[in-house]
Amino acid sequence: MLFIVLVLVLAALGLLITALITASSLWAWISIGLSVVAGLLLVVDWVRRRVGRRRQAAVAEPEDEPSAEAATSAGDDDVADEPVTAETADEPAEQATAVAEAGEPADQTALIPAAGELVGTAEEGEPGEERTDEADAKIVDELDVEVVVVDEHPRYHLTDCGWLADRDVIPISVSEARDLGFTPCARCTPDAHLAQAHRAKKKSKA
Structure with missing residues (x-):
């Protein structure tokens, strides 16, 4: 045009x-x-x-x-349609843990696990808790035999426990460890060994 x-x-x-x-x-x-x-x-x-x-x-x-x-x-x-992932599901638990940590007393000993707190998981290789007989528990409560604990872990162990490996350990008496809330390791079974050693020693003296 x-x-x-x-x-x-x-x-x-x-x-x-x-x-x-x-x-x-x-x-x-x-x-x-x-x-x-x-x-x-x-x-x-x-x-x-x-x-x-x-x-x-x-x-x-x-x-x-x-x-x-x-x-x-x-x-x-x-x-x-957004899927619920493990990270999303764990968010409430992480928030609850943060609140629990903020509410801990300032003078609480670092070695003492907080009440109801799960320190260590199966994924981290945390050993289970030893099932101690009542008779063995009574004996162990009165012993001053040395065991070891690991900072921020809930179990106490024998010094030759295989789980310890090259971890930094803290020596402590078994009675004190129990008083502080630590529990026996299911791998090295310190309560059974210490109670048996105490009975054998007592029997040899008799």
């Missing part, structure tokens, strides 16, 4: 020059007519482009709205 208008304008200019040279009014009127046609073509082209833009805008608006709704629905579905 613009190319046709350009041709008409050039033709009108050429006829206008011819009319001036020949002093003929016919060429002048023809030049004017071509100029009017070129102007009409420009107006028609402008109207056609404007109508086309409006149609495109009207078609694009309904297509954009479902896209926004679909994005919102997809976001809601992602939140609803």
Whole structure:
């Protein structure tokens, strides 16, 4: 369209020059007519482009709205379908542990496990608690035999316990360890060994 208008304008200019040279009014009127046609073509082209833009805008608006709704629905579905992981499940437990730690007395000995606190887990290789007979427990409560404990772990052990490996140990009497809340190691069974050694020593004296 613009190319046709350009041709008409050039033709009108050429006829206008011819009319001036020949002093003929016919060429002048023809030049004017071509100029009017070129102007009409420009107006028609402008109207056609404007109508086309409006149609495109009207078609694009309904297509954009479902896209926004679909994005919102997809976001809601992602939140609803988000799987509960082990880390998410452990968050309340971690918060409870932080509250319990904040509420511990400031003068509490670092070696004493907090009441109800599980220090060490099976994943960390923490040994279980020895099941001590009542008779052995009574004997061990009165002994001053040395055992060892590990900082921030709930068990007391014999000095040759295999679980200790190269861990830093703290020597302490078995009666004191029990008073502080430590429990016997199921791996080296200190209560059974100490009670048996005490009975054997007592029997040899008799």
